[in-house]
Amino acid sequence: TQLLEQSPQFLSIQEGENLTVYCNSSSVFSSLQWYRQEPGEGPVLLVTVVTGGEVKKLKRLTFQFGDARKDSSLHITAAQPGDTGLYLCAGITGNQFYFGTGTSLTVIP
Amino acid sequence: NAGVTQTPKFRVLKTGQSMTLLCAQDMNHEYMYWYRQDPGMGLRLIHYSVGEGTTAKGEVPDGYNVSRLKKQNFLLGLESAAPSQTSVYFCASRVYPRGAEAFFGQGTRLTVV
Numbered sequence: 213t214q215l216l217e218q219s220p221q222f223l224s225i226q227e228g229e230n231l232t233v234y235c236n237s238s239s240v241f242s243s244l245q246w247y248r249q250e251p252g253e254g255p256v257l258l259v260t261v262v263t264g265g266e267v268k269k270l271k272r273l274t275f276q277f278g279d280a281r282k283d284s285s286l287h288i289t290a291a292q293p294g295d296t297g298l299y300l301c302a303g304i305t306g307n308q309f310y311f312g313t314g315t316s317l318t319v320i321p
Numbered sequence: 322n323a324g325v326t327q328t329p330k331f332r333v334l335k336t337g338q339s340m341t342l343l344c345a346q347d348m349n350h351e352y353m354y355w356y357r358q359d360p361g362m363g364l365r366l367i368h369y370s371v372g373e374g375t376t377a378k379g380e381v382p383d384g385y386n387v388s389r390l391k392k393q394n395f396l397l398g399l400e401s402a403a404p405s406q407t408s409v410y411f412c413a414s415r416v417y418p419r420g421a422e423a424f425f426g427q428g429t430r431l432t433v434v
Contacts, residue, residue, distance in 0.1 A: 254411055
């Protein structure tokens with residue numbers, strides 16, 4: 213069992229739709245990050261949240277860190293084909309750096 | 322600036338063979354990590370290091386060993402490969418602060434037959 217569970221595992225939507233991806237854990241993290249991974253590449257950082265309740269926006273992407281610092285969500289508004297990829301949350305606790313199970317997003321033109 | 326470089330990029334092993342994966346970073350990062358990525362499992366932490374000469378176990382360390390003899394290099398060894406170790410392996414490095422970005426290599430696709 214992985215420390216961080218993401219839902220849904222797969223998501224296929226039409227261009228222009230909105231979506232939310234969830235990242236949940238029973239553990240508390242000092243900070244949480246979201247990464248996106250393209251096929252054949254390593255993950256690339258999208259955002260870092262460090263304070264419980266923190267909300268960060270990156271263009272059409274909104275990230276929220278739960279008040280208890282155990283969970284997070286990623287909301288995409290008006291999804292575009294360029295948003296297609298694998299989205300991974302990552303929790304940092306002490307020296308360890310754990311990734312979630314991943315959400316594979318496909319945006320259909 | 323090369324960032325994080327993994328070698329080799331692809332490898333096919335027979336069951337029982339051994340091999341070493343090399344991760345090299347040129348960013349003077351203290352922390353380095355080895356992950357494996359399997360379908361539906363995201364990235365799972367194998368071993369990590371917080372500095373030269375130090376290593377620690379992650380979530381799935383069995384069947385793997387690591388060494389960090391030089392700050393810039395982190396080696397992952399498989400002493401006796403098993404088909405269950407077929408996976409894509411990623412190395413990452415980052416600096417100490419809790420919010421620091423992790424930089425990844427491009428991965429090594431390993432198949433054990």
